[in-house]
Amino acid sequence: MTQGTGVDPDQFRTAMGRLPAGVGVVSLHLRGIDLAGTVSAVASLSLDPPLVLFCVHTDARVREGLDEQDAWVLSVLADDQGPVADWLASPGRPAFDQLARVPHGRDVGSGAAVVDGCAAWFSCRTHAIHRGGDHDIVVGEVVALGEGPATAGGLVHHRGRLRAVAPRSGT
Secondary structure, eight states, X not given: OOTTXXXXXXXXXXXXXXXXXXXXXXXXXXXXXXXXXXXXXXXXXXXXTEEEEEEEETXXXXXXXXTTOOEEEEEEOOTTOHHHHHHHTOTTOOSSXXXXXXXXXXXXXXXXXXXXXXXXXXXXXEEEEEEETTEEEEEEEEEEEEEOOTTOOEEEEETTEEEEEOOOTTO
16 A cells, blocks of 8 residues: 555556556767656646746656756657657666667757657756655746657557557548
């Protein structure tokens, strides 16, 4: 049971797993090193100003990097990028050269990695960070963005698995 709530954490995780969540990669370039991680709690927050948010575990390397670097990129993964999501969510992956096996370009403003072939990307500056239990909610103001191939679908996390969401033909 979760302290004070009477809610079983495993049951909570299973129930929340029924809500499909978009999958992305958050990256930043800090002191010549790329930090990146998979996130599946991503949302559009505001149109004016344009704000996005993601949630990240408080002890994640990317989260630690955000204390020193306020410029980062959110790459929204396309339907065929499950291996990228899996790799960047793997515990124990090397601290250096995390993106060596992930094709990517660079955001001109921040120098952060943009995953090649992603469905969309957002270059952001940290607007706010809020504590939320064992995760932090990071809000970013979008300063630049781009879209991937028109044929790209999306990738969601649903019931503990990554699942492709393909676009309808003609869209």
